Amino acid sequence: MKNKFRKWTDVYKFTLQQVFKKKGFKVVTVLVAFGIFAVAVLLNILSAKPEKDVEPSSIEKVYVLDESGFTETDYSAYLQAVDDIRFKHINFENVSNLSKQQAIEKYEENPENNLLVVVTAKDEAFEMEGILLEESSISKKEAQSLLEVMIGAFNTNKIMQVGLTQEELAMVMTPIVTLYSEVGEDTSIVVVLLKTLAPMLFSLLLYFMLLLHGLTISREVSTEKTSKLVETLITKVHPYALITGKVLAVSSAAVIQVLVWFFALLTGVFGGNAIARSVYPEYQNSVIAIIKMLRESMGEMAFSIPALILAFIIFCVGFLFFCFLAGLAGSMVSKSEDAASIQNLFQLPVVVSWLTCYIATIQEKDNILEVARYIPFTAPFSAPIDLILGKMGLINGLISAGVLILFSIGVIILSAKIYKGLILYSGQKINLRTIIDTLKN
Template structure:
């Protein structure tokens, strides 16, 4: 008679079952999210950002000027037809030329059109102290213009949209990336990381940090987008909002993948040092990778060649491609190809970052070289 000895499941420290990679990553992500959203500095900075976005849209709308009131011009029976179909001119009937001039003197109208038999147009513009430029401009005859390459947006809107997309990505990437770096170094410096690694694998710790901060960054971006949409609605810029709808969706998609790329670099770089004073030296390359594409997109947004190249460079694609989509300069397949390039690059960078992070996380003292972290020394 034979008996079967039951096999015992492998257990971790304290006799507990080891946590799976996914569960460990989610646990670390939850910790990162909770820590950030409970931080007063995070809440205050987010609130200030949202107020600035909303206020900026409202103020720019007021400065730019909404729909302007029509210019009031006095007319008599013989001159009413001259402004009946002119945009920007409100005709104010007067009994005769003398009554029209009296309306000008009283300030009720900006100018008056009175009959003049000697004028080629058949009337004369009467004003009080100076020639009314807006009235003369509205009355002038402009020949029709045919544009061979008509652009959908003017230069001002092009620059503002490029600036907005660039600022949101750069500020979110650098802000959250710096938070990842500071937390990583602090955990090494206080040796808390040794306790964390006794519960979760190093790769799960990295994955959780990137995932948690990505969720926070995307949440911030979504909040900024919602406030911006509210500002456009409140200021009556519904047409601009319609043009931005599809590019905003693409921006969120590109932002999510691009942020994972940047976050992995920040985390891997921070794991190479053990003191807060040394963060700047390892973070500068990552910051430059984010800032240089931002300046390229903002200052070269009117250069089609530069924007096309930037839309396929992984670090600038999250900004350049949505801007090109907004301007109508990208074919339907281009964002798909650009996103594929970004995803492949992100997977490669994350794989290398994971090796660096795992190989240097428990090393304290002097700065660890990338070669040593990769185990090539």
């Protein structure tokens, strides 16, 4: 067996060099990495920039015509209590002793930077109307903002008419927040969102990586196999070494590309944080803060170094497992026109495995996800992110990695046997019977 895989490193080095020499590969890797780094740094700087101070409104005076039937609302006291910087300076004048027409005439005498507000009772509701003259410098948006605050003051005044004490009023005005959780489950919104979104985003990333690079492997193996070059190659290198070196090379290139992008992201996050803190010393990076909070709320295993290393190993082995499946599909091609149909044999398990984990995450089917961690087809989509989030222990992670490694070795041997057995079936029709006979012999 060792002699059969001899010189696979030569094939690996040569194929990897050819991949790196491709202009498209280098351009995409560098541009995406630079884009990720730039966006991460820019987001840090923009989020670190302090918000502009709230400026007082241009409204100076408000005439209030209250026809609701309630006791007059003290809008000034309410604004002082809520400490609304925009409207604290406004002078409210009660004109309830006037008719609506008289109030409008009084307002018309001095409309600049002033506003007329009419409160009326209609049927079973109350209406608050803001009146602006065309020559007023107050915008409709600014007037609407003030009316929203005045509505809050009016509603508070209504409740106070019932005779509640200050303590009772505070209890009535306290909002109610509802959360649903099972016993022992964390109710933090950030944690819940991360537990839901992170597996979905990770599975999407792996799914597109497999479709892109898996089809590339399948096409490369089938193209070389159907060409006349293969007859020369097999005189120098055993078919086992040939397919192993090629698949490992393309897989390594894909993983290296993703690692470059990941390190660009890390560099952008921490580098941008350093730049932002040098300009705004009080700035705290939200990503770093969230990671710290997650470790506190989800346990010490979340985002720990051992969990990250094991998750990366499972990701790489799982990716390699599917890449050898792609090589297996490519090794079954005997005619170039059959390549597209044979490649569906690789796409089908990828799509089914991804959909299983994706839908189970959306519908919160934890029992399905727990089983998926130990099935070689679904483990790459679920186990790595579960380890990172602390939902899966290191021992379970090692079991998942072991299952993947065993099945990957099996697929390597199976792919190599089929590749070797069918290597001279160029242009002939391949069926299941032919493949079975090849494996037997």
